[in-house]
Amino acid sequence: MKRTIKSVFFLSFMLSFSAMGAALKIEITQGISSAQPIAIVPFSSQQILGGLAVDIAQVVSDDLARSGRFKPLARTDMLSKPSTSEQVNFRNWQALGQDNLVIGKVTPNVNGMLEVQFQLFDVYKGEQLIGFSIPTSHSGLRVAAHRMSDLIYEKLTGQKGAFSTRMAYVTSMRDVMGKLEYKVQVADADGYGTKTIVTSTEPIMSPSWSPRGDKISYVSYEGGRSSIYTQILKTGQREKLRSFKGINGAPSWSPDGSQLALTLSKAGSADIYIYNVISRSFRRLTKSYAIDTEPDWSPDGRQIIFTSDRGGKPQIYRISVDGGEAVRVTFEGSYNARASYSPDGKHITMVHRVQGEYRIATLDLKTGLTNILTDGRLDESPSYAPNGSMILYSTNDGLKSILAAVSSDGKVRQKLRLQGGEVREPAWSPFK
Amino acid sequence: MKTYQKLIFSLFLSSALAGCSMFGGGDVGGGTNGGVNGGANGGASTEGIDDSDYYAGHPLDNPSSPLSTKVIYFAFDSTTVEPEYGPVLAAHGAYLAANAGVFVMVEGHADERGTREYNVALSEKRANTVQNLLNLQGAGSNRTEAVALGEEKPVAMGHDESAWHLNRRVELVYPAH
Numbered sequence: 001m002k003r004t005i006k007s008v009f010f011l012s013f014m015l016s017f018s019a020m021g022a023a024l025k026i027e028i029t030q031g032i033s034s035a036q037p038i039a040i041v042p043f044s045s046q047q048i049l050g051g052l053a054v055d056i057a058q059v060v061s062d063d064l065a066r067s068g069r070f071k072p073l074a075r076t077d078m079l080s081k082p083s084t085s086e087q088v089n090f091r092n093w094q095a096l097g098q099d100n101l102v103i104g105k106v107t108p109n110v111n112g113m114l115e116v117q118f119q120l121f122d123v124y125k126g127e128q129l130i131g132f133s134i135p136t137s138h139s140g141l142r143v144a145a146h147r148m149s150d151l152i153y154e155k156l157t158g159q160k161g162a163f164s165t166r167m168a169y170v171t172s173m174r175d176v177m178g179k180l181e182y183k184v185q186v187a188d189a190d191g192y193g194t195k196t197i198v199t200s201t202e203p204i205m206s207p208s209w210s211p212r213g214d215k216i217s218y219v220s221y222e223g224g225r226s227s228i229y230t231q232i233l234k235t236g237q238r239e240k241l242r243s244f245k246g247i248n249g250a251p252s253w254s255p256d257g258s259q260l261a262l263t264l265s266k267a268g269s270a271d272i273y274i275y276n277v278i279s280r281s282f283r284r285l286t287k288s289y290a291i292d293t294e295p296d297w298s299p300d301g302r303q304i305i306f307t308s309d310r311g312g313k314p315q316i317y318r319i320s321v322d323g324g325e326a327v328r329v330t331f332e333g334s335y336n337a338r339a340s341y342s343p344d345g346k347h348i349t350m351v352h353r354v355q356g357e358y359r360i361a362t363l364d365l366k367t368g369l370t371n372i373l374t375d376g377r378l379d380e381s382p383s384y385a386p387n388g389s390m391i392l393y394s395t396n397d398g399l400k401s402i403l404a405a406v407s408s409d410g411k412v413r414q415k416l417r418l419q420g421g422e423v424r425e426p427a428w429s430p431f432k
Numbered sequence: 433m434k435t436y437q438k439l440i441f442s443l444f445l446s447s448a449l450a451g452c453s454m455f456g457g458g459d460v461g462g463g464t465n466g467g468v469n470g471g472a473n474g475g476a477s478t479e480g481i482d483d484s485d486y487y488a489g490h491p492l493d494n495p496s497s498p499l500s501t502k503v504i505y506f507a508f509d510s511t512t513v514e515p516e517y518g519p520v521l522a523a524h525g526a527y528l529a530a531n532a533g534v535f536v537m538v539e540g541h542a543d544e545r546g547t548r549e550y551n552v553a554l555s556e557k558r559a560n561t562v563q564n565l566l567n568l569q570g571a572g573s574n575r576t577e578a579v580a581l582g583e584e585k586p587v588a589m590g591h592d593e594s595a596w597h598l599n600r601r602v603e604l605v606y607p608a609h
Contacts (some may be wrong), residue, residue, distance in 0.1 A: 180585075203584035205548055224537075225579060226552075247556055247580055250549040263549065265580075270553040291553040307550050314550055338547035351547050358545060378591065380547060396591060425548065 030413040035071040036156065038064060039098045039123075042075065044083035044105040048114070052106060054141035056116065056148070060102065063149035063163040063190060066405075067389065068412025070156075073098060085119060090126040098123050102152060106141075113137055116144045120152050130155050142192060162385040165189045166429040167392060168197075168207040168216055169403060173421025184218055186233065189385075189428075191416055197231060198238075205425060208251045208260075213429045217251040217260060228262060241275065242282075252295050261285070261295035261304055272306050274321065285323055296340040296348075297321075305329060305348060307337040316350060316363075330363060332370045338381065339363075342388045342408070349373075349382040349391050349408075360393045362408060373410035383428045384408070392426040491527065492609055498523035502604040504562060505597060508543075511557040513565060521562065524604060525569020528576070536576050537605040538563045543596035544583045556580030562602045 040061045045052050064070035073096060082088045083105045093101050104118030119131040132151060136144040143164065150161030171183045182204040187194040198204060202221040209216055210230075217230045226248045231238035241248070246265035253260055260275040264282070272285040272295045286292040290310035297304055301321065308317045311328065316339045319326040330336040335353030342348065342362075352361035352372060360374040360382045378396040385391070388408055395404045395415075401424045403416040416423075487494045494500055498520045504513060513521065528534055540559030542551035559578035566576050588595035 203581065205552075205582075205584060221581070221584070246578070247552055249552055263553070265553070265556055270556065291550065291557065293553045294547060294549045307547065314546070335546065337550045353546075378544060399591070 029415055030411070035069055036100065037073065037096075037098045038070050038100045038102065038152075038156075039073040039078065039093055039096065040064070040102040041078065041081050041083070041104075043103075043116075043118075047107050052141060053138065054145065056104070056106065056141060056145045057102070059142055059145035059190070060149045060152070063146060063161075064153065066190065066414065067153065068407050068414075069153075085121075085128065088121065090121070090123055093123045100129070100152075100156065102148075104148075109135055114141070116141075116148070118148055120155060142188070146188070146190070159389060160387045160431070162387045162389065162428075162431070163189055164432055165386055166213070167383075167403075167426050168209065168429065169394075169423055169426040170204055170207060170218075171418070171421055171423050172203075184216065186216070191418075194418075197233065197236065198229075206250055207425060207427045208253055209427055209429050210253050211255055211257045211430055213432060216427075217253065219249050219251065228260075230260075242280070246270075247293075250294050252297060254297050255299055255301045261297060261306075263293040263295070272304065272319075285319060285321070286326065292317075294338045298341050299343060299345040305339045305341065307339070316348065329365070330370075331368075336361075340382065340384060342384050343386055344388055347408070349384060351380055351382065360391060360406065362391075371410060373406045373408075374404070374413070376404075379404075381425045381427075383426050385428050386431045392428050394424040394426060490609065492606060499527055502606075504602045504604075506558055506600040506602070508545075508596070508600065509554070510600075511554065511561050513561055521565045522569055525566045525571045528566060528572070529570035533608075534575065535607065536566070536571075537603075537607060538566070538576055538578045539603040539605055540578065540580045541585060541599055541601050541603070542583045543599040544586065544591070545596065548582055548584070552580045552582035552584075555582050558600075558602050562604075 040057045042057045061072040065072050077096065079092045080089065082103050088101065088103065101121040101123050102118060104116065107115045109115045114136050116134045116136055120129045121127065122129055130151060134144045134147060146163040149163040153161035166186055166188055168184060168186045171185055172180050175181045179201060182200050182202065183196050184198045184204055184207050185194055185196050197216065200220055200222050205219045207216050207218045214234065215230055215232055217228060219226050220229055227243040228241040228248050228251050229238045230241065244264050244266035247263055247270050250263040251260050258277055260277065262273055262275055263270050264273050269289050270291045270293045271287060272292050274283045274285055285304065288308065288310050290308055292306055292308045294307040295304045303318050304321055305316055305318045307314050313334045314337045315328055316330040316336050317326040318329050333352050333354065337351045339348045339350035346366065347362045347364055349360060349362050351358050352370065354372060357377045358379055359372050359376060360379045361370050361372045363370050373391065374393065374395065376395040380394045382391045382393045390405050390407055392403060392405050394401050397415065401422040403423050403426050404414065405416065406413045491497060492499050501520045504517045504520065528536065538559045540555030542555045556578060559580060563576045563578045567573050586599045588598040
């Protein structure tokens with residue numbers, strides 16, 4: 001009992017914005033046979049003194065493979081490695097069964113800068129689909145590569161690529177003294193460039209991106225009680241929202257960035273409130289004796305879905321941001337919680353209990369059909385990619401919690417392994 | 433139940449005293465047979481010592497008092513306090529009522545199943561139930577504070593019922609104690 005008292009009253013707390021080398025290791029656990037074959041030839045960088053620290057073609061190849069929509073050709077199977085269109089023999093690539101081909105090179109630009117040029121070809125028509133030149137620096141090569149992945153993905157699928165986005169998540173790990181340490185980290189969508197934005201000896205939870213991707217709000221128990229903080233990513237500066245007795249939780253940014261939906265229990269039971277970022281005022285949205293929590297905004301900013309046990313078991317309800325009657329949205333199963341809208345507003349994803357196990361599911365709001373996407377026991381915290389193609393979530397892998405992703409049709413699945421402790425509550429950033 | 437335990441303890445103690453000269457009790461009349469009916473042999477008689485009445489530590493730590501129980505466990509998805517905890521909460525409520533300066537944090541927790549923020553709300557309901565029972569005993573609402581920690585601070589790390597049942601709990605934390 002003394003231990004608990006200490007952890008509540010003698011906390012130490014620090015803020016940091018340190019870069020970490022450890023990357024997430026991504027493994028695709030389930031793919032689809034209809035993935036498009038594409039050849040991404042290693043980029044020429046002969047004119048760069050000392051070479052490049054980043055294998056651009058590999059970054060692009062990994063990005064496209066991870067989407068599940070593409071099947072990049074192994075380098076060892078390539079018959080030639082062209083870097084200009086004159087060097088391309090389309091018949092070679094046709095013989096290898098490739099639909100598309102990417103070639104490119106990196107050349108020096110003025111003031112030590114670099115120029116990344118690439119071309120995407122349709123192998124059968126023998127024509128260029130897109131060609132771009134991206135100015136960058138040595139340290140910006142991964143960013144440039146993700147931009148290329150976005151352009152290629154959009155050209156070939158018609159859907160905007162989300163490879164230049166990031167993810168935030170919560171980790172917990174025991175320190176050398178055996179004490180749990182909680183962090184919010186931000187990494188590129190491919191797991192590289194991990195940065196810690198906040199560290200605490202008390203729980204941190206529920207990270208939520210602002211719509212412009214420049215801020216993250218989260219719940220922190222520093223001081224022993226919950227409060228909501230909003231932190232500016234660039235500077236690390238943060239602001240504590242006015243907190244109340246009871247729960248201060250589940251922050252969710254409105255699509256226009258002017259408001260936060262959140263959960264307060266100051267009136268007795270957990271209810272949804274709307275916080276106005278400019279006037280710093282709170283408005284109560286739900287008034288029930290039951291639990292109302294986990295709000296999320298519709299993309300048009302006019303509706304809020306939330307979890308409520310007002311019917312006895314937790315289910316998803318929808319209410320207008322102006323208030324009024326809440327309407328029940330989920331009817332299948334005895335446990336549906338933590339829902340969020342797909343970017344097009346046509347679906348929601350949520351945690352759905354099936355035979356005592358917690359899975360990630362989507363609900364088609366028009367047809368009312370529930371689609372269970374995962375097969376874990378303790379799957380949690382689904383978060384849509386900003387293009388709606390994938391859903392990040394946390395799952396239990398043996399003994400600990402790791403991140404995983406599933407395509408929104410459930411066909412492609414992958415696990416993202418981070419070294420060390422528990423990783424959970426992923427939140428996919430908006431587009432930059 | 434408690435009386436029964438006391439009795440057993442007394443009997444154990446009396447046989448120990450009777451049978452062992454080190455305690456200086458067995459040498460009266462050279463008695464060696466300090467049995468259950470001690471005193472029947474050689475004119476010697478033995479008596480038990482129930483030292484639970486002489487507990488010298490803090491009342492909240494007294495192992496024979498319900499005050500020493502500070503964790504209340506819950507059934508899955510339940511916010512109902514089981515009847516077995518009635519005496520425990522009655523004792524804590526009475527203790528708070530009798531000790532004006534004492535304050536207690538009522539920490540609600542949940543197991544890992546289900547979503548994190550919903551579990552925070554569920555753990556708050558558990559804490560509120562316990563808080564209300566303490567208040568009914570005369571604790572006074574300014575003497576208790578409910579804190580909802582959800583599934584964020586498990587005491588057992590496993591992923592099955594043996595760990596989950598230990599994590600579905602409300603802890604009574606006396607900060608000054």
